[in-house]
Amino acid sequence: MNTTPGIPRQTRRQFLRAAGLTAGAVLVPRRSAWAKSTGQFQDSVSGSASLRAHAEARGMLVGCAVDPQLLASNHAYNTLVADQCSILVAENAMKWGPLSPAPGKYDFREADALMDFAEKNGQKVRGHNLIWHDALPAWFPGPITKANARQAMVEHIQTEMRHFAGRIHSWDVVNEGIEPKDGRPDGLRKTPWLALAGDDYIELAYRTAREADPKALLTYNDYGIEYPDQEKKRAAVLALVQRMKADGVPLDAVGVQSHLDGDVPPPGRKLQNFVRELAKLDLQVFVTELDVNDGKIPGTIRDRDAAVAKVYRDYLTMMLAEPNVKAVLTWGITDGHSWLNDWEHIKRADGKPLRPLPFGPNMQPTAVFYAERDAIDSSHAT
Numbered sequence: 001m002n003t004t005p006g007i008p009r010q011t012r013r014q015f016l017r018a019a020g021l022t023a024g025a026v027l028v029p030r031r032s033a034w035a036k037s038t039g040q041f042q043d044s045v046s047g048s049a050s051l052r053a054h055a056e057a058r059g060m061l062v063g064c065a066v067d068p069q070l071l072a073s074n075h076a077y078n079t080l081v082a083d084q085c086s087i088l089v090a091e092n093a094m095k096w097g098p099l100s101p102a103p104g105k106y107d108f109r110e111a112d113a114l115m116d117f118a119e120k121n122g123q124k125v126r127g128h129n130l131i132w133h134d135a136l137p138a139w140f141p142g143p144i145t146k147a148n149a150r151q152a153m154v155e156h157i158q159t160e161m162r163h164f165a166g167r168i169h170s171w172d173v174v175n176e177g178i179e180p181k182d183g184r185p186d187g188l189r190k191t192p193w194l195a196l197a198g199d200d201y202i203e204l205a206y207r208t209a210r211e212a213d214p215k216a217l218l219t220y221n222d223y224g225i226e227y228p229d230q231e232k233k234r235a236a237v238l239a240l241v242q243r244m245k246a247d248g249v250p251l252d253a254v255g256v257q258s259h260l261d262g263d264v265p266p267p268g269r270k271l272q273n274f275v276r277e278l279a280k281l282d283l284q285v286f287v288t289e290l291d292v293n294d295g296k297i298p299g300t301i302r303d304r305d306a307a308v309a310k311v312y313r314d315y316l317t318m319m320l321a322e323p324n325v326k327a328v329l330t331w332g333i334t335d336g337h338s339w340l341n342d343w344e345h346i347k348r349a350d351g352k353p354l355r356p357l358p359f360g361p362n363m364q365p366t367a368v369f370y371a372e373r374d375a376i377d378s379s380h381a382t
């Protein structure tokens, strides 16, 4: 496997092959559909050299968040996603807001298209997400009151989970339910769900979820638990999942979102210990939304990619050394389609777009791809 950080080294023969310049006597490997569609010489990163193939060899899953509209309209993008990913998650299409145009109404067309795409390509799908304080329907709370909120929450979980029952790898049942800054002793975030459905809304959500689709792994997903200075958040998440386990609330995994900053010292042993505490509770861990914000990293594109690649390499090598870390998903796959480039407040001083993901805006692999693949090779998931 290539272990050189930065630009991959190809042998002369690989180069000639990729360029289609070898003589008839040499077997030319068949190019992947993606390589053909982009017209690029991608044999060194596609097919058996893809993230997907490397992850399969280690018994783990790799993938990214996707936009079903882009899958339908952009052939180069959808062949890249098919080639590189063994698991997909909807960036927005399975959130309640995008799904529900009116109380009790659901429009599953985009989410269904994603599911069909994944099944056609032999990929698993994560469900993201059921209960969150964000991406609520425009009509929310509308008819929902304290008197009927528990029933409304149960119905939402049942409707969405039953629609996809048996086809989802893992559901983020509650997303971002902890916020120590909100000042509650139990660390729970003050959300509309907490206010409407009561202090045990998380327990109700997971018990409902297990019944609605017993085949799906049930995940608690959160951000900000990755950094050394996030002691309080980590402790509160750990306390939550310990309480859940002690009370017999069904829970199978914790999602560590992993929106990392390129200019902040990397997460260290404290995160590793947290992952080990989760292992003691028999919980899997998924890196669910990895990207690295290079907004404050100066220099050329090459410098920036090298810095982002280092963060990927260090972070994933540390995480994947833990046997209960079973999946890595990036939040998007190409720099041209990253949510980070949509925010005014994280624009770079030089005005250039961010490069937080393994493929560049032209869908070419960057140093980040090689760092991610090397880290996958070091996984202890099996």
Ligand code: XIL
Pocket (backbone or CB within 6 Å): 091, 092, 175, 223, 257, 289, 339
């Ligand atoms: C983000 C999407 O990427 C954006 O397109 C959308 O505008 C807002 O939500 N944590 C999560 C994800 O759990 O659902 C968020 O996704 C990113 C942060």
